[in-house]
Amino acid sequence: QLQLQESGPGLVKPSETLSLTCTVSGGSISSSSYYWGWIRQPPGKGLEWIGSIYYSGTTYYNPSLKSRVTISVDTSKNQFSLNLSSVTAADTAVYYCARANWGRYMDVWGRGTTVTVSS
Amino acid sequence: QSALTQPRSVSGSPGQSVTISCTGTSSDVGGYSYVSWYQQHPGKAPKLMIYDVSKRPSGVPDRFSGSKSGNTASLTISGLQAEDEADYYCCSYAGSYTVVFGGGTKLTVL
Numbered sequence: 001q002l003q004l005q006e007s008g009p010g011l012v013k014p015s016e017t018l019s020l021t022c023t024v025s026g027g028s029i030s031s032s033s034y035y036w037g038w039i040r041q042p043p044g045k046g047l048e049w050i051g052s053i054y055y056s057g058t059t060y061y062n063p064s065l066k067s068r069v070t071i072s073v074d075t076s077k078n079q080f081s082l083n084l085s086s087v088t089a090a091d092t093a094v095y096y097c098a099r100a101n102w103g104r105y106m107d108v109w110g111r112g113t114t115v116t117v118s119s
Numbered sequence: 120q121s122a123l124t125q126p127r128s129v130s131g132s133p134g135q136s137v138t139i140s141c142t143g144t145s146s147d148v149g150g151y152s153y154v155s156w157y158q159q160h161p162g163k164a165p166k167l168m169i170y171d172v173s174k175r176p177s178g179v180p181d182r183f184s185g186s187k188s189g190n191t192a193s194l195t196i197s198g199l200q201a202e203d204e205a206d207y208y209c210c211s212y213a214g215s216y217t218v219v220f221g222g223g224t225k226l227t228v229l
Contacts, residue, residue: 035216039165039220046122046208046220046221046222046223047157047165047208047210047220047223048220049210049217049218049219049220052216060215060216060217061217062120062217063120063217064120096164096165100218101170102216103151103153103212103213103216103217103218104153104155104170104171104212105153105155105167105170105171105210106155106157106165106167106210107167107170107176109164109165109166110164111164112164
């Protein structure tokens with residue numbers, strides 16, 4: 001059974017870079033059928049798509065975050081990662097990773113990890 | 120890329136039916152047959168309930184159904200049960216390999 005697990009610091013200082021990793025188990029990140037994505041949810045608010053990556057390294061980003069986001073993949077470790085630069089308190093959120101069937105839907109989600117931006 | 124519009128809250132009694140709307144534009148909901156719906160209980164990750172407008176993943180009860188007309192998609196839950204109380208989010212493909220979520224709807228089972 002495919003499982004995704006987010007990991008990374010729970011506290012990041014303003015203006016620094018938020019870095020998270022999603023480890024995929026029970027299946028290969030190199031599957032040609034899927035993309036791998038990041039979604040976040042600020043406290044008490046809705047879901048926001050951050051971006052997606054294909055195992056080949058092709059990336060797609062939310063236009064509103066594109067200037068600050070980098071998503072990368074490490075097929076040897078079955079992991080993909082999120083870097084969000086120049087963070088502010090507005091980036092405080094639960095960050096989820098998920099398996100995406102192209103742009104159609106996200107069918108397997110990690111449990112999420114809470115990241116707080118504060119000095 | 121603006122968030123899709125959903126009602127902030129809906130409610131219904133056990134056994135009744137409720138419908139949650141999701142309004143976008145011709146650049147997202149109206150332009151593609153790739154609308155999905157997610158159920159989220161407090162403190163939990165979202166769960167896929169509907170994809171490709173009206174398809175149900177294995178294991179999702181047939182009480183959940185989806186449809187679309189023009190720029191508006193809908194999720195209907197029939198035979199409401201207490202465990203259906205949750206937040207529901209729509210999501211649509213928005214072109215150029217991007218997706219956009221709705222603002223979310225809180226369903227209360229009275």
